[in-house]
Every structure is written in C-alpha cells, then in structure tokens.
Amino acid sequence: MDTINSFKGYGKVDPIEEKAFRRKTRKRLIILIASSVVLVAAVIGAVVGTVLHTRNSNSKEVPSTPTTPAASLKAVCSVTEYPDSCYSSIQTLEAANATTDPEEIFKLSLRVVSNELSKVSPFFQTLMSKTDNEKEKAALGICETMIDDASDRLNDSISSVGEKFSWAKRMEDLKTWLSAALTDLETCFDALDEANSTVVLEEVRGVMKNSTEFGSNSLAIVAKVLGILGKVPMHRKLLGISDFPEWLYAGDRRLLQEATLTPNLTVAKDGSGDFRTIQEAVNKVPKKSTSRFVIYVKAGVYVENVNLDKSVWNVMMYGDGKALTVVSGSRNSVDGTPTFSTATFVAVGRGFIARDMGFKNTAGAEKHQAVALRSGSDQSVFYRCSFDAFQDTLYTHSNRQFYRDCDVTGTIDFIFGNSAVVIQNCNIMPRQPLPNQFVTITAQGKKDVNQNTGISIHKCFISPLDSLTVPTYLGRPWKDFSTTVIMQTVIGSFLQPSGWAPWDRNVVPPKTIFYAEYQNTGPGSSVDKRVTWPGYRPSITAAQASKFTVQSFIGGSDWLPPTNVAFDSSL
16 A cells, blocks of 8 residues: 555656666766856857858858867767767768758757667567566557657657758757657656566666667757757747637637537437447547547546547547546556556547546546546647546646646646646645545656656646545655646645655655746645755746746647637746
8 A cells, every 4th residue: 555654656766766866966066067167168169160160151261169070969969968879879870970060960860769769669579478477568568659659759850850840930849749759768667667577677778778868869959959059039928818829720719619519520328429439439530630620529428448549630529518528437557557558538649629528537546546637649738627536647648738727636646747738727636545645736757857848737726625634745756857836826725834745755856856836825825834855946936937837838829829728828
C-alpha cells in the first residue's frame, strides 16, 4: 500500500540516480559560474559570425570569428547538454563538412536522431520474444509505441524545415515536437521502471543512450542557438482577456460555442445514431484529415476504452453535458495494466477538441494508478469537460494542451505528465484517498532543461470534493526539471501549510525544478509556511508569471481563437 511514510508513484526517481544527478549538478554549477560570461560571448560570437559570413559571402569583410564548418559545428554543439556526442554524430554526415550555417547544422541534427531511432525500433520485438513476464512484455510494448511516436514527431520536424520553412512560424512547433519526442523516450523508461524490470531497463537505457542524447542536442540547438540568432521574437504580444489561442481557427471557435451543430457522425447507445459505440465512430474518421471532423455523442454512459491514435487528426467530439455524456472504463495498475495503458480515453492525433463530455475511471482508490484521460494531442482543447478518478486521473502526456471550465477530481498525482498545459477556470477537487495515503494534485515530469513543458494552473478553484482528512499538497516534482506554477487561483483551507511535497520523503528536490505561486487567494494561499526548497518560489514577478499564460506558454493566441473556447490570454 502507498502510505505517507513510504510512497512510490509512477515514474519514481531512483534515489541513487538522484544523488548522482545532484553531485553532477553542483559540479556543473561551479563550472558555469566560473565561465558563463566567457562561454556565452564565445558562442554568440562564433555562431553569429559564421552566419553573417555565410549569408554575406560576397562581402570583402573578414569576420573575426572562425568560419570553417568544424568551428561552426563546435560552436553550435557547445550549447547542448551533450556537446561531444553532438559534434561526433553530426560530423559523420558528409553535408556537415560543407556548411557553417547553424540552421543547416540543426537540420543535420534531426537526421542524426531519425537515423538512430530507426536502428532502435526493432530491438523491442527481440526483447519481447525473450521474456515470459507479462508486465515486462506490456512495458516493452509501450516502448515500441513510444519509439514509433517519437519517430513521427521527428519526421514532422524534418518535413517542416523545407525550402519554404519560416523559422518565425515554426520555432515553437519544433520545440514542442522535440520536447514531445524526448517525453516519448522517457515514457518507455517509466513503463519499465513501473514493471520493476531493472535489468531490462538498464539494457534499454544503454541501447537508447544515443537516441536520448541526440534528441536533446537537437532541442538545445532550437532553444538556444536559433534563439540567439533572433529567428523568433523573444516576447509575444499579449492579447485581450476574451481572446483565445490563435491555433484555434475561426471555424473551430464557432463549433465550440454553437448550441446546435451538424455532426459528421452521431453515436447513441439506443441505436438512434450512426453507431452505438464511440470507438466505432472514431474508426470511420479519415486518416490525417486536415479538415475538422465532428462526432456527436448523445447522453449516456459509454463503458468502453476509446483510442484516437496518432493518425486521427482534427476530431471534435461533443456531448450533451459533462454529467450526461460519460465515457467510463476501469483499467488499472493493480490488475496488471501499465499506468500508460489504463486510460479510459486516449487522444494522440493532433488537434483534438472535446466539449461537454465526462471521462471516468471507476477502478477506485484501491486499484491505485487508473487514468481517466490521456492526451498527447498537440494543440488539443477540453472545454466544459469532467475528469473523474482517483490516482493519476488526468495524464497530460505531451505537446500543447488547454483545459477550460472543466472539473478534475482525484487523489495522488491526479494531474500529471510532461505536456505544456494551461488549466484555466477549472474546478480542481482533491478527494479522500485510501487510509494512510496523502493527496498530491500535480506531478510534473520535465526531464530535459530545454523542454518547453510544465503545468500552469491559472484562475482556477481548488477545493475538496468530499470530506478530506489527510495531508494534501499542490503537487510534487516528478523529474529533475519539473515545472509547475499556480497563478491567481482560489485555494481552500484544506491545504497543508507547506504547500508542496517532495517525491521522496525527506529528500529535497534538486534546485533545477521551477515551482512557483502568484497572486493566489483563499485561506490556503498563504505562503508564510511553504517549503524552502531552492527550486521553489513563493512569489514571482508579473513578468515571470506572464511566461505561463495561455499566450506565452502554449502560444494559445495562435491556435485557440478558431475553437471559440473562452480563455484569458494574459494575467
């Protein structure tokens, strides 16, 4: 049983690994403090110099910085977490010896990752054939799926940087897709860890070492080098209170606001629609459709597990109300299903929208991890929906997500994952867990410093669903760079004064996390007795907080307006 004294959750950080990481972090900090000014100047000088040289080849002026391909590659790779592997892997490509342009070097880095993932993919079938352990097989199956998904995200990135590529328009996409690819790889490790497959996990980590490092390198180049070159404005314009993220097009806005819609397909339990089950309707959606496909699900409780895989794009699904149209399942970890696979409803294909629906996992507290909804859908929106379960209710796995006017209930880590997610104007309701357990609302899983991920809870209402008699916390950091911000939210009196809990009891989280609160109200909002972790900020400035708004954090003003979901783009 998970108790207050010995709590272990999905994706638990290994104490030995954590200790080694902290030693490594301290060493890095000493080096960084001593050489940061020199390093930044050198990198900026080398990178900018080589680019200017490349783009002004007819100029007679000689740049003061090295302009050889090798020098450019070293300058670009110096900003990554793994500079040696960055340099050696890209240098092996013939084209690397003919370019000094960081943009071209970035494109080469994507090829390196893609090539490595294609080598890794067959490995998991081989491992599955060697084991009779069903939990291990299930975890390896997740690994196989995650490698496939990561490869797709890499292909999206590669195809997006063609001849007509606009850095200004695609920079955030690239950071998101590469962040998601790294999350996919980490999810494989989490699944094996959950299955207690220690030997296999170490073997898989070894095989995937290059994939992980190369993916991190590509992300660092996007986040740091191309940003230095001024490809994208550092600050976006903040829009008005009633605007939506712009990645929701005008037609989608109308769909979310209209009381009566004309669906492509209707689902009804009583046979009055096109299908009796939701999955049957999903199976009829055209693959990778670029136009919106609308499915209406009439009132009723649909006991089924629904999966919109990565090929199911731009689906809008709406019901008759979050308490009337409900998708219900009961898969759970105690009965042998990996946490990742327990979700009642899964949305992976890009551009998914849900309105007026409920998502439940009825397994109960005694079954531990049991997910109601898992989303890896980029630019997905959930409007006037409910998510009801106990442990691990809402799995915001990856990519950009937005939740508005929703209800979320649960016990342990009941909002978790590694997406870039804004949860706005929602009711977040912790509930009574098993005896001797405690409640943690969030568990954010950012693993790489350059991932553009985190949980932003903005203008919400946090209050208990029922009589809550156990210690309850806003969250706990799951990974090395976990990022969670609670802003302008009403917090009830149920909260422990310390506010937050460590992942491992009595182990202070690494200083690399970013946990913060901003202008919260209510009896539980006082920060006077909050934790004193180096990575926690009891208060931040308006400028810092604005980085976690709909507009700045998920680029919402670029994609939300077309959905017509109301949102606050700024503080």
